[in-house]
Amino acid sequence: MKNIFLIFFMYALFSILYAKDYKGAELRTKEAFTYGRFEVNFKPPAGQGLLASFFTYHDGISGVEEWNEIDIEILGRYEDNIQLTTITPGQSTHDGHFYVPFHPHEDFHTYGFEWTPDYVAWFADGQEIYRQSGDHIATLHLAQKIMMNIWIPQYEEWVGEWNPQLLPKFAYYDWVSYASYTPGQGNTGTDNNFTLQWKDDFNDFDSTRWEKASHTWNGNLTDFKPENVVFRNGKMILCLTDKEDLGLIDKNPPYVLWARATDNRIVARFSEEIDTVSALDAANYFISGLTIKKVELLPDQQTVVLKVSDMDSSKTYSLVILGIRDASADHNKQIGQVIPITMAEPLTFPVKINTGGGAIYNRYLKDRVWNSAVEYGHMDGHSKDWTAGIDISGTDQDSLYITELQGAVKYKIRVPNGSYNLTFHFAENEYDRSGQRIFDLVIEDSLVSKQLDLVSKVGVHTAYDLKVGQVKVTDGIMDIHLMNRIGHSMLNGITVEQVSTGIGDSSPGLLQNFKLFQSYPNPSVTRNHEIKIKYQLPGAAHVKLTLYNVLGQVVGGVEDYKASKGIYELNLSAADLSTGLYFYKLDVNQISRVRKLMVIR
Numbered sequence: 019m020k021n022i023f024l025i026f027f028m029y030a031l032f033s034i035l036y037a038k039d040y041k042g043a044e045l046r047t048k049e050a051f052t053y054g055r056f057e058v059n060f061k062p063p064a065g066q067g068l069l070a071s072f073f074t075y076h077d078g079i080s081g082v083e084e085w086n087e088i089d090i091e092i093l094g095r096y097e098d099n100i101q102l103t104t105i106t107p108g109q110s111t112h113d114g115h116f117y118v119p120f121h122p123h124e125d126f127h128t129y130g131f132e133w134t135p136d137y138v139a140w141f142a143d144g145q146e147i148y149r150q151s152g153d154h155i156a157t158l159h160l161a162q163k164i165m166m167n168i169w170i171p172q173y174e175e176w177v178g179e180w181n182p183q184l185l186p187k188f189a190y191y192d193w194v195s196y197a198s199y200t201p202g203q204g205n206t207g208t209d210n211n212f213t214l215q216w217k218d219d220f221n222d223f224d225s226t227r228w229e230k231a232s233h234t235w236n237g238n239l240t241d242f243k244p245e246n247v248v249f250r251n252g253k254m255i256l257c258l259t260d261k262e263d264l265g266l267i268d269k270n271p272p273y274v275l276w277a278r279a280t281d282n283r284i285v286a287r288f289s290e291e292i293d294t295v296s297a298l299d300a301a302n303y304f305i306s307g308l309t310i311k312k313v314e315l316l317p318d319q320q321t322v323v324l325k326v327s328d329m330d331s332s333k334t335y336s337l338v339i340l341g342i343r344d345a346s347a348d349h350n351k352q353i354g355q356v357i358p359i360t361m362a363e364p365l366t367f368p369v370k371i372n373t374g375g376g377a378i379y380n381r382y383l384k385d386r387v388w389n390s391a392v393e394y395g396h397m398d399g400h401s402k403d404w405t406a407g408i409d410i411s412g413t414d415q416d417s418l419y420i421t422e423l424q425g426a427v428k429y430k431i432r433v434p435n436g437s438y439n440l441t442f443h444f445a446e447n448e449y450d451r452s453g454q455r456i457f458d459l460v461i462e463d464s465l466v467s468k469q470l471d472l473v474s475k476v477g478v479h480t481a482y483d484l485k486v487g488q489v490k491v492t493d494g495i496m497d498i499h500l501m502n503r504i505g506h507s508m509l510n511g512i513t514v515e516q517v518s519t520g521i522g523d524s525s526p527g528l529l530q531n532f533k534l535f536q537s538y539p540n541p542s543v544t545r546n547h548e549i550k551i552k553y554q555l556p557g558a559a560h561v562k563l564t565l566y567n568v569l570g571q572v573v574g575g576v577e578d579y580k581a582s583k584g585i586y587e588l589n590l591s592a593a594d595l596s597t598g599l600y601f602y603k604l605d606v607n608q609i610s611r612v613r614k615l616m617v618i619r
Contacts (some may be wrong), residue, residue, distance in 0.1 A: 184290070561604065
């Protein structure tokens with residue numbers, strides 16, 4: 019009895035002495051599973067420095083040689099990206115970051131993966147987006163528990179810089195399902211090779227299936243607390259909190275993380291979703307020397323755009339915010355905050371960036387880490403220098419090609435709305451065989467290079483310049499996605515040339531007034547496989563309709579044509595489309611609107 023008391027006392031003392039400042043949450047199954055189709059429908063929170071997940075894990079590991087894990091991790095810093103990973107014995111990581119044509123933090127989406135003896139494949143809203151089938155898959159054979167968690171990693175390069183003002187944050191899980199692997203005799207999944215065993219709608223806590231975790235590990239800035247796993251209104255909610263207010267409690271008012279000005283437009287980012295009425299009230303904002311003419315709240319409900327007049331770029335300004343309420347049930351009200359406004363320093367074209375180097379080289383700007391105060395930079399990744407004894411073929415600019423940016427997920431460049439020609443500079447200096455590094459390149463919402471393998475393309479130590487023309491930017495930021503499939507992505511440099519401008523707020527009335535309606539039927543289940551799409555034009559315009567799958571690949575559409583003022587209806591064929599989520603984009607005089615549609619077979 020004394021020994022039991024001593025153990026309990028030492029555990030309690032350890033918990034007090036080494037407790038962490040932030041509290042996360044994890045829900046896990048009691049049962050472990052070998053192979054199957056694992057799915058979840060959830061909405062993770064947005065924010066730098068945090069993530070929410072759905073994964074399987076071999077619990078009770080006695081050493082890294084028994085490591086088995088399959089992950090879906092959604093980092094709060096990305097508005098269009100999910101990370102998909104297997105971890106095999108030796109804690110060997112095989113992962114990919116993948117662009118998705120939706121904002122994971124704004125709505126519920128269904129994510130899942132199939133685990134078989136031959137492959138692991140990941141899905142988003144029913145569409146397969148990534149598959150691993152290498153030799154390492156055979157080592158994923160140990161039974162794994164289903165888990166979900168929310169936490170703060172200490173690795174800023176990976177998740178971004180953490181700011182405690184973001185607390186609290188909540189990940190909402192609608193349901194989880196498991197289907198066993200039954201090749202040739204199932205009722206769901208790829209080729210119906212899986213059989214649904216159960217689906218939990220989280221109407222309440224099923225203690226026979228789930229348990230709430232209470233542990234942590236090195237590199238995790240949170241302790242997991244059972245109180246931070248909450249079941250309410252048909253949802254399971256994982257809470258990220260401070261150590262005082264556990265559970266689904268929000269006592270903190272919204273906080274402005276940064277404010278940035280371009281021309282007569284100020285963008286302010288809040289720490290959480292804010293109340294629409296108070297956000298749109300111009301009386302809640304004040305900038306000395308300026309008049310606020312219009313307030314706009316963006317769809318993420320965390321970003322406010324203030325339109326002003328006669329801003330002087332040579333001056334400094336501060337934004338005063340009063341009376342903004344958050345969107346929580348308690349509507350916490352901000353008493354007041356003053357934040358300096360970062361003034362944009364527009365780039366001069368052509369823009370040349372030495373993405374792998376920390377120094378200016380031959381008019382190539384040095385690389386930067388992306389944040390609200392810079393005009394360009396990378397997210398995730400690090401620099402690698404190959405200067406020792408390497409000559410680069412096919413170029414007289416060796417210095418550009420012997421330093422590289424490795425493992426970046428995104429590169430962002432602030433540019434005026436318009437059209438651009440880009441050149442991406444690559445040279446393979448690490449691997450000497452094809453198949454060792456393969457990655458995709460997506461610009462804005464278009465896949466421009468699929469499964470790029472530089473050794474296969476041009477060999478080693480050889481410059482390769484990939485040219486991409488007529489890239490259209492409509493939101494003031496050019497988004498470049500580097501999606502690694504095997505190994506890590508890399509990039510030596512970028513050149514951006516301006517082709518045309520005028521796709522911004524100064525565009526004539528079509529930007530504000532043309533309408534794109536929801537397709538019908540939706541979901542599309544018509545016998546004749548026709549999808550009807552209606553739009554309305556306030557005047558004559560060039561029109562183009564494009565249909566994309568979730569990978570951003572074009573799968574249909576109507577070519578560019580001239581249309582006059584009026585209401586139009588287009589028919590798209592769905593005969594060759596499989597079941598899943600699609601996106602249709604209408605371009606009107608180079609201005610875009612996008613909507614979703616679902617096809618069911």
